[in-house]
Structures are given as structure tokens and as C-alpha cells.
Amino acid sequence: MPIFTAWLVFVVATLVVFFMWQKEMTARSIINETEITRQHLVVYPDDLQIDGDLLKFSAFWIEGKQKVQSFYIFKTEDEKKLFLDYNKTNVFLFSGTVKQPDSPTNENQFNYQEFLKTKNIVNIVKIAELNELEKNQAKFIWEPTVLAHIRDFRKYLLDYLGQIAQPLAGYSQLLLLGYYDSDFSNPIEIINKLGLLYLFSLSGMHVFYIIAILRWLFAKLYITDEFCSWFLLMVLPLYAILGGLSASLLRAVMMSWLILFIQIFFKKTVSGIAVESFVLIINLYWCPLIIFSMGAQLSYLLTFILIVNRKVNPIHLGLKLTAYSIPIVLWNTYEWNWLTTFLSVGMVPFFEWIVMPAVVIGAIAPVLGTLCNQVLMVFTKILFSLSSWPLTWDYGKPPLFFVVLWLVLLLLSERRENSRKILVYLSISFVFCAVIIRFPLQDQVVYFDIGQGDSTLIRERFNKSITLVDTGGKVTFNNNEEWKKRTSKTMGETIIANYLLSKGISKIDNLFLTHQDTDHVGNFPSLTQKIKINRLFVPDGMDSLTSFQTRLADSTIDMNRVYPISIVKADRIGIFKILHPFIRGEGKNEDSIAVSFNLKKTSFIISGDLDQDGEKEVINLFKTLQADILKIGHHGSKTSTAKEYVNKLKPKFAVISAGRNNRYGHPNIETLATLDEFKVPYVNTANAGMIQVIPTKNNETIIKTFLKENGEMR
Known part of the structure; x- marks a missing residue:
């Protein structure tokens, strides 16, 4: 009975904590974008991330009494330089807007809203004006704390380590201080590609190296082991802050601290499983959603496996760590490298006895820095060489049931x-x-919510053929000054490629780029870095444009896989009937590729940004043309969707792809009036998110929208 009572109390307490946490998060959330002026942020220098003209950082919003994720666009290059040299915690006066981040609008899209909640952040701030207060002004609003001084010292250490030669600088910043440097992105991507990310999830192992080194040093100085334990008891919490409070580091520090605490005050030893369980409970009480972080999942799970397999030989242990990491890695990244199984056998001891010592020694002993850097350079070169082997299996995202099973x-x-x-x-x-x-059992057409752009995926059942029409792309109106250029990923990578990989698709049979506009082809080069393209079709004449040649050079596609098309050159490609262009053009709106195709007994038409004159020419040439599902041209602009066109095609349903609150006013009222006149129901990605159309055998067409308020239609 006492055990049952204890478990009952624990469960009830846990539910209460989770309920209170969720209630607090909801109370903090600002759903609608709200303008705020003359507010104050406490900004920590070690949290600043600069990408081109964009400044990103988390900060404490004094008036809102909460931590927020903040974004600010530099107005001048000199302003950017000031923040590059910023190294002291201070208060900033700001004006801008605040709201909770948008939830994903496409299947398997990265959920930034949930990611921020793993850090106890629920709102983002877009800053219009940002000014640092003078020290004497700031002290009336906020007094520097011990935490602030530690964060300042962390910034100093980051700058110090950043001056070391690569790759030692990147490894030391990441493993010792929990900081991800964009200059170190390539090695991290390679490690991730090889499926060895779990080594970094266990990066708390360097805590045990530091403890061992300190005990050895204290012994050499004839300082008692008891004094060393007391010293570690005070220092470890400070190091957790210096290390960036990552999930893996928190686990390692808290476990080490608890073991020391129990040894000092109770003169007892405690099992590693008991300590890890207690630490996990504390972390879940502090931030319940931390368990949805891949790093936390791998860290706690694989540490548990290490604890219960202490007597297992290294080869068997490496295989076990690999097996346990596969479900978590596939759930989060959808890929697995066959080399991982073999690498894990030798990599764990290699990482533990060579890489980690090289990082720790190289960081704290500059005299040995060159030697340690050479060791890490060899390690990195080996990883780069291995990653070039074509052994990555694009498995796809397994259902949660299978991951748990x-x-x-x-x-x-x-x-x-x-x-x-x-x-x-x-x-x-x-x-x-x-x-x-x-191997899906049904045909499927997916209209991505790609913002103010276009991208449509056509999958024949069993993945017999995979076709993509356009890739989307962001039209930028900023000038091309070098200091403003950003390195962030495109929607072609984060939305389209991510979705394809989640479905086990790493190769596209046909890619149609309907015309030259950036909102249709801008993501094309970055998409090819993730997904192989067998054949690329462009409107005849577009292949000779300088803009297209530039994009092609940035892609992984050779010119011999590019096919300029018109109805003269080809009337059909696979299931696709070519409707337009008629003649060679320049890749403009009026030269857009238009195609029709059937899946089961449902007919579809996609026509890029083809204008009304072009639409009329199409129906005049193809007298019997009809479409059950019509992709509205040019995002619903009034320059497309002629009344004669809609009347002739007699669509049962229409799909519009447009960005939320776009500057063009798409879809225009004239286009919507045309659809209403001919009683054509429609759905817009701006309201519905991703749209999926699934033809069925019984002449029904299922239309699913990602955002729940639009539900499912038939």
C-alpha cells in the first residue's frame, strides 16, 4: 500500500504540474499580432545570432514578464558591426509587434511553435526599433544578476574559442559551451548524415572528463578528494549555464551533481538509473515539452542503455546504441546511413578516447592546440570521405506506433x-x-502551402511516378549588398524536400518549371541539393535565359537532363498532356507550361501564371478539354482565370495557391467572382495550408486540408 500511495501521489503531482505549466503557457500566449512601443528587453550577448542583415536572439521581456524569441533587421552595416562586438548584458528599449509563432501549415513541416515551447518560450517579437540604454538608465529598470555575469563570461569564452583554428573551434564551442556556429555547419551536417548525431547527444561525457581532470590535478597538488568534491558541487551548476543549458549537458551535470551530493551528505552510493530518472523528472517538471526534443530523447535513452550495459563489450554496446537510436533518428530526420551500423562499433570508443580529449585539451591547453586540431582535422576528413559514399537510406517518417513498438x-x-x-x-x-x-495505395496530388508561390506534387500509386510542378521561391526586394545576404534554408528544403523525404522519396522523375518567375522556380537549386531530379522540363526558350542558366549552375542538374518543351516538340510526357506553350518564347507568364492529366477518373489542369489570352487559346485548340480539379492560374490574379476558360472546363473544384496577406491582393475579387458565377467551390492555401487531393475508385475525390478548420471535403 505505501508503494501504491507513493505512485498515486507522484502521478497526481505530475498531472498538476503539467496542467499548471500548460495554463501558464496559454496565459502568456499572444494569439493576434499586437503592436507594442517603448518596451524593454534584457539581452544576453552569448545568445545573439547574426545572419546577414538579420539578428536573432532570445531575451527577457520585462513588461511582459516572459522570455521571448526576437528578430530584428539591421538598418545599416555599422549597426551590424556594433552587435558583432556586443559582449555585455544590458537593457534595450524597443518597439515592434509580438505574437505567438505560426503553427506549421504543411504535413511534417518543422514545428517552430513547439520547438520554442521546449525552451519555455511562447511568443516571438519582430522589432522595428532597437536602442541600447545607457548603464545609468538601465539600472533603474533592471539590476545585473549573477546569471548575467556568467552569460557575459560565456560570451568571452565563445569569442576566445572562436579565434582557434577550425575545426577545433567549432567542436569546442559546440561540445563545451553548447553553441552552434554557422561556420561549423558542414561538419555537423556530415555527422548527422552519417547517423552519428547521438554522439553529440551524449556530449555530456565531457563533464566526466572535466571531473576526472580536476580530481587528478587536485591530487597532484595534494588537495583532498573531499575538498575536490565540494569544489565540484559548487562549480558544476555554473558550468551548466556556461554550457548553454542544453538537454544533454543538463542531464550530465545534474546526474554528476546529485551523485556527489549524496556521497557528501549521506555517505552512500546511488544507482545511475535512479539518478537519471530523478533528473528526467526534474527536467520534465521544469519544461514538459523538452522530451519532444531529439537531443533530449537520444540523451536520456542512450544514457540509460549505457548504464544497464556497463559490462557489455564495446562492439556489442556500439550495435545496441545504434539500434536504439534508429527509431528516434528516423522519426526526426527520416534517413539512415548504412555505414552507421558499422561506424558505431568503433566510433564510440574513438569519440570517447580521442575526439573528446582532443577537444578538451585543445581548448584549455593552447600549447597543444595545433596537435589537437590536427587530430580533429583527420577525424573530420574521414567523416567527409565516408559521407560521400551513396549509402544513405531515405526510409521516410515511421508512424509513432512503430517508433514506440x-x-x-x-x-x-x-x-x-x-x-x-x-x-x-x-x-x-x-x-x-x-x-x-x-508504396502508397492511392494516387495523390499535393498542393504545398509555399507562401506567395506555387508548387504541386503528383504521386501515382505505389510511387510509380513522382512529378513536381514548380518549386516555389521567395521574391526579395532588398538590394544585393553583401552584408545583407543570409544563409538560411529555403522553403524548397524545409517544406518540399522535407515532405518528400518523410514519404521515403529521394528522387523526382519529372520536374516542370512552368516559367521563369522566382515565386515558381526560386527554390529549384536548393531543392536539387536534397532531391535527385531525373528530367527537368521548361518552356521552350526559357533554357537560354541567363537567369535560368545561373540557377541551373547552382543546382545539381546537368544541361543534358533539361528538356525545353512546347506542343510542337511534345504533346504528351507520361500521364501529362502538354497544353501550352504553342511556340518558343522567353519564359514569361504568357509562355507558361500548362498540363492536364488524369488520375483514375479525375482530371486535373495546372497552368502556372498563364494569362487569359493564353487560356482562351488553349480551349480553342483543345475543344473537348475539361477539368474536375482546376489549379487557378497566377495565384488568383485577375490577369488569369477567364470566364470563357472556366465555363469551358466546368471544374468541380478549384485550388488557389497564394501567400497570407500578400502585397498583390491575391486572389483578386474578380477571380473569386468568376468562380462564384460558375458555382465552382474553391480552397486557398493561405487559409487551408497544404491541400491534398485523392481520387478514389468510386468516382469520388477526397480533398484534405492541413489546417483543421477546413477539414475534409468530398
Whole structure:
């Protein structure tokens, strides 16, 4: 009964904590964008991230009594330089707008809203004016705390480590201080590609190196072990802050601190599992959503496996760590590299005995920095070489049921009872899940919510053929000054490629770029870095444009895979009937590619930004042309969707792709009036998010929208 009572109290307390946390997060959230003026932010120098003309940082909003994620666009290059040299915590006066971040509008799109909640942040601030207060002014609003001084010191350490040669600088900043430097992005991407990210999730191992080094140093100085334990008890919490309070570092520091605390005050030892469980509970009480962080998932899970397998030989242990990491990695990244299975056997001890010591020693002993950097350079070159091998399996995103099932089966196999039978079940379910993901039973057309742009995916069942029409792209109106250029990923990578990889698709059979406008082709080069393109079709004449040649040079596609088309050159490509262009042009709106195709008994038409004159020419040439699902041209602009065109096609449904609150006023009222006149129901990506159209055998067409308020239509 006492055990049952204790468990009951724990469960009730946990539910109360989670409820109170959620209530607080909801109370803080600002749903509608709200303008604020003359407010104050406490800005920490170690949290500033600068990308071109964009400044990103989390800060404490004094009036709002909460931590917020902030964004500010520099007005001048001199202003940018001031923030590059910023190294002291201070208060800033600002004006701008505040609201909670938008939730994802496409399937499997990165959920920035949930990501911020793992840091106890619910609102973002877009700053229009930002001015640092004088010290004597700031002290009346906010007094510097111990935390502020530690953060300032962390900034000093980051700058110090940043001056070291790469890759030692990048490894030391990441592993010792939890800071991700954009200059170090390539090695991290390679490590991720090889499936070795779990090593960094276990990066708390350097805490044990530091403890071991301090104990050795104190012993050499004839200082008692007890004094060293007391010293560590005081220093470890400070180091957690210096290390950026990452999930893995918090776990390592808190576990080490608790073990020391119990040894000093209770003269007892405690099991690693008990300590890890207690630390996990504390972290969940502090921020429940931290468990949805991939780093936290890998860190706690793999640390548990290390604890229960202390006596297992390194080869067996490496294989176990790999097996447990696969479900988590696939759930988050959708890919697995076959080399990981073999690398993990030798990489864990190599990482533990060579890489980590090189990082720690190189950072704290400049005399040995060159040698340590050479070791890390060799390590990085080996990783780069291995990553070039074509052994990455684009598995796709497994349903949560399978992720949980695999982890449960792996844990059951630890008991060694029927372990072989369990491994057979594990293998069968793994293959079965891959088949489900990669071979859909239905045809599908997906209209991505790509902002003010266009991109449509056509998947024939069993992935018989994969076709993409346009890639979207962001039209920028800023000048091309070098200091303003950003390195952020495009929607082609974060939305289109991400979705394709989540479905186990790493290759597109056909890519149609309807015309030259950036909002249709701007993401094309970046998309090809993630997804292989077999054949690229462009309107005849566009292939000779300088703008297209520039984009082609930035892509991974050779010119011999580019096919200029018109109805003269080809009347059909696979299931696609070419409707336009008629003659060679210059890739302008009036030269747009237009195609029709059928899936089961449902007919579709997509026509880029083809204008009304072009639409009329199409229906005059193709007398029997009709469409059940019509993709409205030019984002609903009044220059497209002629009344004669709609009347002739007699669509049962229309899809509009337009950006939210776009500056062009798309879709225009004239276009919507035309659709209403002919009683054509429509849905807009700006309101519905991603739109999926699934033809069925019984002549029904299922239309699904990602945003719930639009639901499902038939």
C-alpha cells in the first residue's frame, strides 16, 4: 500500500504540474499580432545570432514578464558591426509587434511553435526599433544578476574559442559551451548524415572528463578528494549555464551533481538509473515539452542503455546504441546511413578516447592546440570521405506506433528471454513499415502551402511516378549588398524536400518549371541539393535565359537532363498532356507550361501564371478539354482565370495557391467572382495550408486540408 500511495501521489503531482505549466503557457500566449512601443528587453550577448542583415536572439521581456524569441533587421552595416562586438548584458528599449509563432501549415513541416515551447518560450517579437540604454538608465529598470555575469563570461569564452583554428573551434564551442556556429555547419551536417548525431547527444561525457581532470590535478597538488568534491558541487551548476543549458549537458551535470551530493551528505552510493530518472523528472517538471526534443530523447535513452550495459563489450554496446537510436533518428530526420551500423562499433570508443580529449585539451591547453586540431582535422576528413559514399537510406517518417513498438521490443530484448524471436519481430515490422511508407495505395496530388508561390506534387500509386510542378521561391526586394545576404534554408528544403523525404522519396522523375518567375522556380537549386531530379522540363526558350542558366549552375542538374518543351516538340510526357506553350518564347507568364492529366477518373489542369489570352487559346485548340480539379492560374490574379476558360472546363473544384496577406491582393475579387458565377467551390492555401487531393475508385475525390478548420471535403 505505501508503494501504491507513493505512485498515486507522484502521478497526481505530475498531472498538476503539467496542467499548471500548460495554463501558464496559454496565459502568456499572444494569439493576434499586437503592436507594442517603448518596451524593454534584457539581452544576453552569448545568445545573439547574426545572419546577414538579420539578428536573432532570445531575451527577457520585462513588461511582459516572459522570455521571448526576437528578430530584428539591421538598418545599416555599422549597426551590424556594433552587435558583432556586443559582449555585455544590458537593457534595450524597443518597439515592434509580438505574437505567438505560426503553427506549421504543411504535413511534417518543422514545428517552430513547439520547438520554442521546449525552451519555455511562447511568443516571438519582430522589432522595428532597437536602442541600447545607457548603464545609468538601465539600472533603474533592471539590476545585473549573477546569471548575467556568467552569460557575459560565456560570451568571452565563445569569442576566445572562436579565434582557434577550425575545426577545433567549432567542436569546442559546440561540445563545451553548447553553441552552434554557422561556420561549423558542414561538419555537423556530415555527422548527422552519417547517423552519428547521438554522439553529440551524449556530449555530456565531457563533464566526466572535466571531473576526472580536476580530481587528478587536485591530487597532484595534494588537495583532498573531499575538498575536490565540494569544489565540484559548487562549480558544476555554473558550468551548466556556461554550457548553454542544453538537454544533454543538463542531464550530465545534474546526474554528476546529485551523485556527489549524496556521497557528501549521506555517505552512500546511488544507482545511475535512479539518478537519471530523478533528473528526467526534474527536467520534465521544469519544461514538459523538452522530451519532444531529439537531443533530449537520444540523451536520456542512450544514457540509460549505457548504464544497464556497463559490462557489455564495446562492439556489442556500439550495435545496441545504434539500434536504439534508429527509431528516434528516423522519426526526426527520416534517413539512415548504412555505414552507421558499422561506424558505431568503433566510433564510440574513438569519440570517447580521442575526439573528446582532443577537444578538451585543445581548448584549455593552447600549447597543444595545433596537435589537437590536427587530430580533429583527420577525424573530420574521414567523416567527409565516408559521407560521400551513396549509402544513405531515405526510409521516410515511421508512424509513432512503430517508433514506440520498436523501442519496446528493443527493451524486451534486454531480458535475453526469447531475444531472437523479438529481433525477428523487430525486423519484420521494420520492413513492413518501410513498405507502407514508400508504396502508397492511392494516387495523390499535393498542393504545398509555399507562401506567395506555387508548387504541386503528383504521386501515382505505389510511387510509380513522382512529378513536381514548380518549386516555389521567395521574391526579395532588398538590394544585393553583401552584408545583407543570409544563409538560411529555403522553403524548397524545409517544406518540399522535407515532405518528400518523410514519404521515403529521394528522387523526382519529372520536374516542370512552368516559367521563369522566382515565386515558381526560386527554390529549384536548393531543392536539387536534397532531391535527385531525373528530367527537368521548361518552356521552350526559357533554357537560354541567363537567369535560368545561373540557377541551373547552382543546382545539381546537368544541361543534358533539361528538356525545353512546347506542343510542337511534345504533346504528351507520361500521364501529362502538354497544353501550352504553342511556340518558343522567353519564359514569361504568357509562355507558361500548362498540363492536364488524369488520375483514375479525375482530371486535373495546372497552368502556372498563364494569362487569359493564353487560356482562351488553349480551349480553342483543345475543344473537348475539361477539368474536375482546376489549379487557378497566377495565384488568383485577375490577369488569369477567364470566364470563357472556366465555363469551358466546368471544374468541380478549384485550388488557389497564394501567400497570407500578400502585397498583390491575391486572389483578386474578380477571380473569386468568376468562380462564384460558375458555382465552382474553391480552397486557398493561405487559409487551408497544404491541400491534398485523392481520387478514389468510386468516382469520388477526397480533398484534405492541413489546417483543421477546413477539414475534409468530398
